[in-house]
Amino acid sequence: MWRQNFGWDTILPDDVQHVWNSFVGELNDAMMMRVNRHYFRKSEKNDNSNENESRSLHVFVDASMQSYGAEVYIVKGRQSTLVMAKNRVAPLRSITLPKLEFMATLLGARLTKHLQAVLECENVFLWSDSQITLHWLKFEKSKTLQRFVKNRVNEIHELTGSYQWNYCPTHHNPADLQTRGVTAKQHKENKMWWNGPQWITAEEQWPKWNSNAGIYNHALLTGIEEQHEPSQPVHQSRTGVHEIIDIHRFSNYKKFLRVTAYVLKFVQSCRKAEIRMQRSTLTPDEIHAAEHLWLKTCQHNSYVTGIENLNAGISKRASLVKQLRLFLDTDGILRCGGRIHNAPLNEMTKFPIILPAKHPLTRLIVTDAHGEIQHSSTIATITFLRQRFWIPTIRQSVKTIIRNCITCKKVQGKPFSAPDPPPLMKYRVHDSTPFSVAGVDYTGAVYVKDSSGTECKVYICLFTCASTRAVHLGVVPDLTADSFMQAFRRFVSRKSLPYLMVSDNGTTFVAAASLLQQLSQTVHDDLLNKGTRWAFIPKRAPWFGRFWERLIGLTKTTLKNILGRSYITVGMLQTIIVEIEATLNDRPLTYVSSEFELEDIVTPAHLLYGRRVTTLPYRDITSGNLEITSATGSDIRKRAKLQQTLIDHFRDRWKKEYLTALRVIQSVEKTNSVFRLVVLCKSTTKHHVVPGS
Structure with missing residues (x-):
C-alpha cells in the first residue's frame, strides 16, 4: 500500500481489500495466543535433565525480499523454547537478497548481545541458511568486499566475538516463518516456531556445512558488486581537504579560503609540537597555498583520466587532453595550452587553470568574480574569469550564477505583476440610462493665464459613464469642495443625476490626503440629500478605476497634442476642453x-x-429646402419616436x-513563475467592498 502511494481517503482495489480483511481477521485470532511465562517445565522423575545442566542460546536468521528477521531459542538439556523474535520490513530501495540476508545476520547479532547480557548462557550458536553470508563472515579480512558488507562484517564480529556461526537448511530454519508469513492458526500450531527445529537439543544431529570454492567466489563477486547503472560511471573520490572542510557550507570564496588557510596553519602547528600556535593574521602566501590546495583537489577528483594519462607519459592522449592541450605545471595544477604562447599576456592568461563547470569550487569562484567587477554583465564576468581560469560551458555557468544573484535581483529584477483582473462590476455591463453610474477623477494641474495675465493653476474634472463610456469634462480652479460641487451641478444639468458616483479613495488624487478627506466628507453629505450615493474603490487596487483612468490619459494626450507649448487663457482652455469632450464621445467603442x-x-x-x-x-439638407414649415404635434412625436x-x-x-468584446483582456501580461525574492516597498492595508459590485 505504501509503494502504490494510496492516500488516506483512497478507495482500495478489491484485491488489496481482500488481503487487508484477511490480515485483520488473522490479527484478531493472534490476540488469543497464550505464551508460557516459564522457559522450562519442572523436572520429572523419568527426565534426565537436572538443574545443573548448561544453558545455550541458538539464534536463527533469515530474509526475503519483503522482510528479514531473527529468532532466539534457549536450550537446556532436552528442552528448548522461544525467547525473543524480531523482524523488520525490507527497505523500499532496491537491494539484493544476499545483502538482506546479511542485514538479518546483523539483527541477530545485536539481539544476541542484548539477551546474552541478561541470560548469561554458557554457549551461543548462530544459524543462517545463506552460504554467501557465512562466507562473508569467514573471510572478513578480504580487501575485495564492498564497503556495505565490510562495515557490517566488522560490527557483527564485534557483537558476537568468538561465537560460532553454522549453516542451517531453509526448511529447518524457524526464522523463515516470519519472513514469508504464515496464518495465525499455522503460527499457533507450529512446534518449530515455539521450540525450534527437532535437532536443536541433540548436537549429534546438527546439520553439517561443506563450503566450496565456487560458493566462495560467488560470495566475493556478490560482495563487490556495484549498485549503479552501467551508463553512469562512478569515480571514487580521493582523500583530500574536501573530507575535512565541507565546501557546500560556504557562499563566499574569500571566507572559504581563509577558513582553509587557518585549518592548514593549525595542522602545521600540531605537527610541530614544540612550536606553540600564536594568533596572527594570515599572510598572502598562506591564502595562496590554500587556493592551490583546493584547485588541485578539485582537478584530481574531476579530471582523473586526464591526469593519469599525463602522468603515464603515453603517446596516445585522452580526448580532453588533446582538445585543450592540457599539461601539469610545476605545482601539479592542470592547465590549458593553446596557440597564444607568444601573445603579450600574463602567463596565467596564456595558460589558464581548467575547472569543471558544475563543481562547488567553480560556483564560489564565479560568484566571487561577479562581485569583484561590481555585479556587471555576463560578458564582463566571463572576460574577468578567463584571465585565470578556463571553464567549459562558462557562459551557461555564469548565467546561472547571475540569475540567482540576490543583489542583481534587487536592482534589475522586474516587479511582480498585478493579479488577473476580476470580473467587471455589474454597473459596467448593465444596460442602464447613460450616466446612471458615473466615475469621477481629476487630471493634473494645468498652468494658464487669468484675466490679468497672471499665471494660475486649474484642473480638469472628468465625469464618465460606466456603461456607455461617454465623458463630460469641466474646468475647476482648485480642488476644494465648493469647486467640485459647482462642476457637479453643471454635469447634472447637462447630462443627468447619477444614483452612484465612484471615485478614488483619496490617495490617488494630486492634492494632499487631508484636503481630499475634507472634500469627500462635504461632498458625501450634499450628494445624499440629492439621492446620490458615493463609493470609493479599494486602496492599492487601481484596476477598479481603470474605466476612468484610461479616459484621463486620452484627455491629457489630446490636450498636449493641441496645446504643445502654448500658453493660453482660462476661456480658451474651456473651449478646447469642450471640443476634446466631443471628440472623445465620438471615438469608436x-x-x-x-x-x-x-x-x-x-x-x-x-x-x-x-x-x-x-x-x-x-447631410441631405441644402439651401433650396430650408423653407420654414409648421410642424404638428404628431410630427414631433414621430420624430421623437x-x-x-x-x-x-x-x-x-x-x-x-461592445459587451462581447469585453470578454477578452487587451493587455496580456506574462504569468509569474515561482519567485525566490520579494522586495517589500510598502505595507498592505485592508481592502473594502465597493458598493454596487
Whole structure:
C-alpha cells in the first residue's frame, strides 16, 4: 500500500481489500495466543535433565525480499523454547537478497548481545541458511568486499566475538516463518516456531556445512558488486581537504579560503609540537597555498583520466587532453595550452587553470568574480574569469550564477505583476440610462493665464459613464469642495443625476490626503440629500478605476497634442476642453474594420444622441429646402419616436458588439513563475467592498 502511494481517503482495489480483511481477521485470532511465562517445565522423575545442566542460546536468521528477521531459542538439556523474535520490513530501495540476508545476520547479532547480557548462557550458536553470508563472515579480512558488507562484517564480529556461526537448511530454519508469513492458526500450531527445529537439543544431529570454492567466489563477486547503472560511471573520490572542510557550507570564496588557510596553519602547528600556535593574521602566501590546495583537489577528483594519462607519459592522449592541450605545471595544477604562447599576456592568461563547470569550487569562484567587477554583465564576468581560469560551458555557468544573484535581483529584477483582473462590476455591463453610474477623477494641474495675465493653476474634472463610456469634462480652479460641487451641478444639468458616483479613495488624487478627506466628507453629505450615493474603490487596487483612468490619459494626450507649448487663457482652455469632450464621445467603442460598412461604428455619442456630434446631423439638407414649415404635434412625436428607435438600435448593437468584446483582456501580461525574492516597498492595508459590485 505504501509503494502504490494510496492516500488516506483512497478507495482500495478489491484485491488489496481482500488481503487487508484477511490480515485483520488473522490479527484478531493472534490476540488469543497464550505464551508460557516459564522457559522450562519442572523436572520429572523419568527426565534426565537436572538443574545443573548448561544453558545455550541458538539464534536463527533469515530474509526475503519483503522482510528479514531473527529468532532466539534457549536450550537446556532436552528442552528448548522461544525467547525473543524480531523482524523488520525490507527497505523500499532496491537491494539484493544476499545483502538482506546479511542485514538479518546483523539483527541477530545485536539481539544476541542484548539477551546474552541478561541470560548469561554458557554457549551461543548462530544459524543462517545463506552460504554467501557465512562466507562473508569467514573471510572478513578480504580487501575485495564492498564497503556495505565490510562495515557490517566488522560490527557483527564485534557483537558476537568468538561465537560460532553454522549453516542451517531453509526448511529447518524457524526464522523463515516470519519472513514469508504464515496464518495465525499455522503460527499457533507450529512446534518449530515455539521450540525450534527437532535437532536443536541433540548436537549429534546438527546439520553439517561443506563450503566450496565456487560458493566462495560467488560470495566475493556478490560482495563487490556495484549498485549503479552501467551508463553512469562512478569515480571514487580521493582523500583530500574536501573530507575535512565541507565546501557546500560556504557562499563566499574569500571566507572559504581563509577558513582553509587557518585549518592548514593549525595542522602545521600540531605537527610541530614544540612550536606553540600564536594568533596572527594570515599572510598572502598562506591564502595562496590554500587556493592551490583546493584547485588541485578539485582537478584530481574531476579530471582523473586526464591526469593519469599525463602522468603515464603515453603517446596516445585522452580526448580532453588533446582538445585543450592540457599539461601539469610545476605545482601539479592542470592547465590549458593553446596557440597564444607568444601573445603579450600574463602567463596565467596564456595558460589558464581548467575547472569543471558544475563543481562547488567553480560556483564560489564565479560568484566571487561577479562581485569583484561590481555585479556587471555576463560578458564582463566571463572576460574577468578567463584571465585565470578556463571553464567549459562558462557562459551557461555564469548565467546561472547571475540569475540567482540576490543583489542583481534587487536592482534589475522586474516587479511582480498585478493579479488577473476580476470580473467587471455589474454597473459596467448593465444596460442602464447613460450616466446612471458615473466615475469621477481629476487630471493634473494645468498652468494658464487669468484675466490679468497672471499665471494660475486649474484642473480638469472628468465625469464618465460606466456603461456607455461617454465623458463630460469641466474646468475647476482648485480642488476644494465648493469647486467640485459647482462642476457637479453643471454635469447634472447637462447630462443627468447619477444614483452612484465612484471615485478614488483619496490617495490617488494630486492634492494632499487631508484636503481630499475634507472634500469627500462635504461632498458625501450634499450628494445624499440629492439621492446620490458615493463609493470609493479599494486602496492599492487601481484596476477598479481603470474605466476612468484610461479616459484621463486620452484627455491629457489630446490636450498636449493641441496645446504643445502654448500658453493660453482660462476661456480658451474651456473651449478646447469642450471640443476634446466631443471628440472623445465620438471615438469608436468597437473594432473598426478596413472593409466598407453601411452602418456607423458604435460610439458613446450614438448611445447618447443617436448620432455623432462632430459631424452634421442631416447631410441631405441644402439651401433650396430650408423653407420654414409648421410642424404638428404628431410630427414631433414621430420624430421623437424615430430618435428613440435609433438610440435603441445602437444600444442593441452595444450589447452585441461592445459587451462581447469585453470578454477578452487587451493587455496580456506574462504569468509569474515561482519567485525566490520579494522586495517589500510598502505595507498592505485592508481592502473594502465597493458598493454596487
